[in-house]
Amino acid sequence: MSDLTRRSAAELAAALADGETSSVALTRAHLDRIAAVDGAVHAYLHVDAEGALAAARESDERRARGESASRLDGVPIAVKDVLTTVGMPTTCGSRILEGWVPPYDATVVARLRAGGLPLLGKTNMDEFAMGSSTEHSAYGPTHNPWDLERIPGGSGGGSAAAVSAFAAPLALGTDTGGSIRQPAAVTGSVGVKPTYGGISRYGLVAMANSLDQVGPVTRTVLDAALLHELIGGHDPLDSTSIDQPVPDVVGAAEQGATGDLRGLRVGVVKELTGEGYQAGVQQRFDETVALLVEAGAEVVEVSCPHFVHALAAYYLIMPSEASSNLARFDAMRYGLRVEPEGVEAPSAEEVMRATRDAGFGDEVKRRIILGTYALSSGYYDAYYGRAQQIRTLISRDFAAAFEQADVLVSPTAPTTAFKLGEKLDDPLAMYLNDLATIPANLAGVPGISVPAGLADGLPVGFQVLAPALADDRVYRVGAAVETALTGRWGGPLLDQAPALPTTEVAR
Amino acid sequence: MSDITRDEVAHLADLARIDLSEAEIDKLAPQLAVILEAIDSIADVATDDIPPTSHAVPLTNVFREDVVRPGLTAEQALAGAPATEDQRFLVPRILGED
Secondary structure, eight states, X not given: OGGGGGSOHHHHHHHHHHTXXXXXXXXXXXXXXXXXXXXXXXXXXXEOHHHHHHHHHHHHHHHHTTXXXXXXXTXXXXXXXXXXXXXXXXXXXXXXXXXXXXXXXXXXXXXXXXXXXXXXXXXXXXXXXXXXXXXXXXXXXXXXXXXXXXXXXXXXXXXXXXXXXXXOSEEEEEOSSSTTHHHHHHHTOEEEEOOTTSBOOTTBOOSOTTTOOEEEEESSHHHHHHHHHHHBSOOTTOTTOOOSOOOOHHHHHHHHHTTOOTTOEEEEEGGGSSTTSOHHHHHHHHHHHHHHHHTTOEEEEEOOGGGGGHHHHHHHHHHHHHHHHGGGOOSSSSSOOOOOTTOSSOBHHHHHHHHHHHHSOHHHHHHHHHHHHHHSTTTTIIIIIHHHHHXXXXXXXXXXXXXXXXXXXXXXXXXXXXXXXXXXTOHHHHHGGGTTTHHHHHHTOOEEEEEEEEETTEEEEEEEEOOTTOHHHHHHHHHHHHHHHHHHHTSOGGGGSOOOOOOOOOO | OOOOOHHHHXXXXXXXXXXXXXXXXXXXXXXXXXXXXXXXXXXXXXXXXXXXXXXSSOOOOOOOOOOOXXXXXXXXXHTTOSOEETTXXXXXXXXXXX
C-alpha cells in the first residue's frame, strides 16, 4: 500500500475514479507516512488525522453515489500554516499565535474542502513567512528530505518538504519573495507563484499585501495545474482578486508534456545568471536551456537592468508592509497576552509591548524595526518612495523583455540547500537566496520552479516567468522541461532522493 | 543614510510597541546597519520623473450591494480572545496613571 504515497495527485485521482483505491485508504497511507518520517523531517506543525479521515469517508460516499466534487476529490493535501483553517490551529510559525484556531476558513481552504480534498494538516514555515530556510519557525526547523542537515528552503519549507518526503501528494504554499519557488528548487519539487490576484488572499495572514500570493506545491507540473485550477479564480472577499477566468493551466501542462515548444520564444535573463550563482546550479540551468532549444524553442538573451536593485527595493517594501500588517498582533482580541514582569496593573500598551517582545522572534522583530524605519517621517521618501519607483522600473524591464520573449528563464535560487544554521546570524546572506525570485513578486507576474537536476547530490531548480495573467505559459514550459528531463533521468528526480529514516508505526 | 544608532533602534522599537531588551538592541543595531547599507544602493537609481508603483496590478475600488450577509457570531469572534467578559473582549486598562 505504501506505493500510494509515491504517486502523483493526477494518478491518485485516476486510481480513485477507477475504484482501484479509496480516499480513506490513501489518506491513511499518507497519515502513516507522516507518522513514519515526520519525526526526522518536521514538515508538519499539526496533523489532523481524524478530520482528514472524516473528509475521506465523505469523499468515498460521494463517489459511491456516482458524484464528484472536483477532479481532485478524495486526494489529500497539506496546508501552509499561514492560511486560516476552522478546526485546526493557525500559528504562522509564531509563538504569538500558538494554539489559535481561527473562526473562519481562508477562501482557498474553503475551496479545497468544497472540492473534497481531505486536509492532512498544517505545514511548518518561517515565522509569518519571513525567511528562506524555515529556521525562523518558533517551533523548530524543517529538514530537507535530501539531506536532513540542510534547509528545505523557506518560508514554505514545510509544504515543500511534505511533498518531497511523500508525506502529502499536494500542498498549498504562499510566495511573497520566493517562498514557494525557492523551497521547490532546493527540495526537488514543483512550486508555482500565480499572477498576483489570480488566487484569493482572503484568510492568508498577510506579511506584505502587495506581494503575497497563494500557490500550489507539488511533485509534478500537472498536479500543480490541477490544484491551481481548483483554488484559482475571482473571490469577492479579496478586493485585489482578479475578476477574470483562470487561464487553462491544465490544458497548458498537458500541451507542454508533449515536449513540443516550436514557436515559443524563451528569454534568458542576463542579470539572473553568472556571477553569484553556484557553478553546478549554472550548469544545470545551461543544460536545461539547451533542452528547450531541442524542443523547438527559440532562445534569446534579454537584459533587465533594474533587476539588480530588486532585492534592495524588496527589503524596503516588504518590511514596510509587514510592520504595518503585524500591528494587528496587539494581545487584545486573539493570540498571546503577556503581562510585563514586576508591573502592577499594567496598561494595555504595556501588555502590548511585553507580548510583542515575547511573541515575536528575531527575524520578525528585525523586519518590523526595518519597516518602521523606512516608513518613519524623514525617511519615507528616501526609502519607501524610492523602492516604489524601482518597482516601476522593474515592471518596465519585464514589459520590455516580454516584447522579445514569451517567457523568461533563470535558475530559481543561486545555490543548492545550505546547512541548517549556516546563515542564521547573517540576515543579508539569507536574503540573497531570493535574488532570482523577488522580481516576479514586485511586478506581480507568475513563475514556476521545476527540478533541473542535481549539483553535488542536491536539487537545483529552473524558473520560468510569464507576463501577468499568462500563467498557462509557465505550466506549458514547466511541463516540457519536466518531460524532457524525467525522460533522461528515467523517472522523477525525487526517485534519486535517499531513503528517509522511518519510525515504526503502530496502528 | 545607512548609520543607525542604538538609540534610534530603541526609539523605533518604542514606535513599534516592542519591549526590546538591551541585549536585543545591541544585536539588532549592527545587523540593521548592514542591511541598510545594502539597501542604500537604490538611492540614485530612479530619477524623480519615475512614478511609484504601490501595487503590481492596477487597483480599482470594489463595491457590493449594501445587503446583510452572515458574519461571525459573538462566540466565534471571541473564541480566540485572551480574556472575555459579558460577550466582550476584556482588555487591560487603556488610560495611563497620570
